[in-house]
Amino acid sequence: MKDRWDIFCRVIDNFGDIGVTWRLARQLAAEYDIQVRLWVDDLESFRHINPSLSPQLASQSSHGVDIRRWTDDFPEIPVDAVADVVIEAFACELPSPYLAAMTERAGAGSAPVWINLDYLSAESWVEGCHGMTSPHPTLPLTKHFIFPGFNENTGGLLREADLLMRRDSYRATHPRPPEELRIFLFCYDNPVLPGLLAAWRHSERPIRLCIPPGAALTLAAPHLASGQSEQQGALCIDAQRFVAQEDFDARLWDSDINFVRGEDSLVRSLWAGRPLVWQIYAQAEQAHLPKLNALLEIASTGLPDAAAKAQRDFWLAWNGVLPEPDLPRLWQGLLAQWPALTQRAANWSETLAKEDDLASRLVNFRKKK
Numbered sequence: 001m002k003d004r005w006d007i008f009c010r011v012i013d014n015f016g017d018i019g020v021t022w023r024l025a026r027q028l029a030a031e032y033d034i035q036v037r038l039w040v041d042d043l044e045s046f047r048h049i050n051p052s053l054s055p056q057l058a059s060q061s062s063h064g065v066d067i068r069r070w071t072d073d074f075p076e077i078p079v080d081a082v083a084d085v086v087i088e089a090f091a092c093e094l095p096s097p098y099l100a101a102m103t104e105r106a107g108a109g110s111a112p113v114w115i116n117l118d119y120l121s122a123e124s125w126v127e128g129c130h131g132m133t134s135p136h137p138t139l140p141l142t143k144h145f146i147f148p149g150f151n152e153n154t155g156g157l158l159r160e161a162d163l164l165m166r167r168d169s170y171r172a173t174h175p176r177p178p179e180e181l182r183i184f185l186f187c188y189d190n191p192v193l194p195g196l197l198a199a200w201r202h203s204e205r206p207i208r209l210c211i212p213p214g215a216a217l218t219l220a221a222p223h224l225a226s227g228q229s230e231q232q233g234a235l236c237i238d239a240q241r242f243v244a245q246e247d248f249d250a251r252l253w254d255s256d257i258n259f260v261r262g263e264d265s266l267v268r269s270l271w272a273g274r275p276l277v278w279q280i281y282a283q284a285e286q287a288h289l290p291k292l293n294a295l296l297e298i299a300s301t302g303l304p305d306a307a308a309k310a311q312r313d314f315w316l317a318w319n320g321v322l323p324e325p326d327l328p329r330l331w332q333g334l335l336a337q338w339p340a341l342t343q344r345a346a347n348w349s350e351t352l353a354k355e356d357d358l359a360s361r362l363v364n365f366r367k368k369k
Contacts, residue, residue: 002035003366006083008070010092011042016281018046019264021089022065022245023158024117027359029064031161034363037083039070049245063246070095079104085113085366088143099139106140113369114141115362120148120157120263122294127153131365146365148358150298157267159357163249164271164349170253182208184255186265187279189215192317192327199328201233210238210251259318273349275334275341277318292319303344307337 005028009021018040028034040046043055052062058069074095082105088094094102102112130147146155176182181203187193197220200207211217213226217239221230224239231237240251248265252258252272260269261279269276280292296315300308310333317325334341356364 002033003085004035004037004083005085005087006037006039006098007087007089008039008092008094008098009041009089010070011040011045012090013281015045015049016262016264017090017092018042019049019245019262020117020158021087022046022050023264024087024359024362025065026063026246027158027160028363031359032363035066036064037066037068039068041070043067043069048242049248051242051244074098077101079108082112085115085362087115087117087362089117090119091116099141102141103139111141113366114143115365116143116145117155118145118147120267121291122150122298123291124294127151130154144365144369146362150352152355156356156358156361157270157352158264158359159267159271159353164353167249167253167271167273170250174254176254180206180208181257182210182255183257183259184251185209185211185216185220185259186214187216187259187261188281190279190318190320192320192325193219195325195327196331197232197235199331200235203234206234206236208236208238210240210255212240212242270352271349273346275338275345277315280319282320289321292316292321299344299348301344302347304337304340307340307344310334310337311341 007021007025009017011018021038021040025036025038029036043053047053047055050062053067054060060067074097076097079101082098082101086094086102102114105112126147126149129145130149130153132145134143134145136142148155148157150157183200193216200209209220211220217224221232221237221239224230224237226239226241229236229238243251249268249272252269252274255272255274257275257277258269258272259277259279260266262281266276266278278292278295280288282288292315296312300311303311310330313322314330314334316322317327317330
């Protein structure tokens with residue numbers, strides 16, 4: 001009999017939460033023959049990365065995953081409908097009727113493995129909190145905290161078994177013009193972007209800028225519709241469409257440098273093995289900066305001092321940390337360190353791939369429990 005897993009996800013903002021849970025659900029179903037049910041409260045947003053969805057349906061199947069609409073009036077469910085593993089993604093809090101059914105199953109001597117899948121971070125405290133448990137104060141249930149991360153003392157990163165092989169095969173069969181610098185730009189609204197666009201328009205080397213729908217495209221080329229291109233000096237802007245999640249990687253593989261945001265696209269850009277610039281989701285009182293600095297420290301490992309400084313300065317400027325940054329100058333500084341940054345990106349990808357991935361660690365954790 002197949003193991004049954006339920007994953008609960010609330011789409012809070014953008015596509016990070018649903019991006020991670022949908023990728024995890026697909027991998028568990030495809031590689032581990034697990035019966036996965038994904039509960040999502042916003043199917044309309046979900047459809048952007050899974051165009052096969054019908055938001056009107058309360059229940060449907062896609063890529064071997066049972067997808068359910070999570071509504072506020074969550075119905076009572078029988079105890080035998082509770083999964084063997086219940087994943088509460090990013091502290092979304094389980095619906096009360098489901099929690100009650102979990103309690104009933106625990107009372108019958110078969111408590112499900114209850115996991116809170118937390119956000120990715122390179123901060124050192126993550127290693128101490130990963131795997132910790134929290135008994136429920138009133139119910140016979142225990143929650144386990146899993147923190148994705150960048151080493152063996154964390155939950156690891158999402159990575160399908162054949163991902164790097166598919167990446168290398170794609171690049172071998174999709175050659176590009178060597179004189180062109182291709183940039184993928186996926187970011188939140190960013191006030192420093194106009195200065196960078198200006199630098200790209202006056203670049204000595206032709207630049208092709210690939211931008212999916214969003215604030216960046218509105219700023220860079222407001223009249224462009226998806227699928228159209230526009231030449232602005234040395235800069236050619238390609239307005240791209242949203243694609244299904246399984247097609248997203250190819251956009252990163254196609255690029256020489258990837259500007260990415262949030263969690264899911266950050267991890268996928270790491271597997272692309274090319275230089276990247278990360279825009280973190282900003283929080284009140286600069287609470288996001290320790291997380292940004294922690295990742296920068298890891299990203300700079302093994303880099304010569306000049307390359308590490310160029311990368312750090314550009315990342316901090318891109319994230320609004322430096323006051324009135326001179327983005328054109330910092331961009332030239334980044335280009336001057338291109339060989340070292342490119343080699344580091346490739347090495348980092350290969351090093352990370354030697355670690356067990358998040359899905360396999362979750363499966364092994366379930367076996368131990």
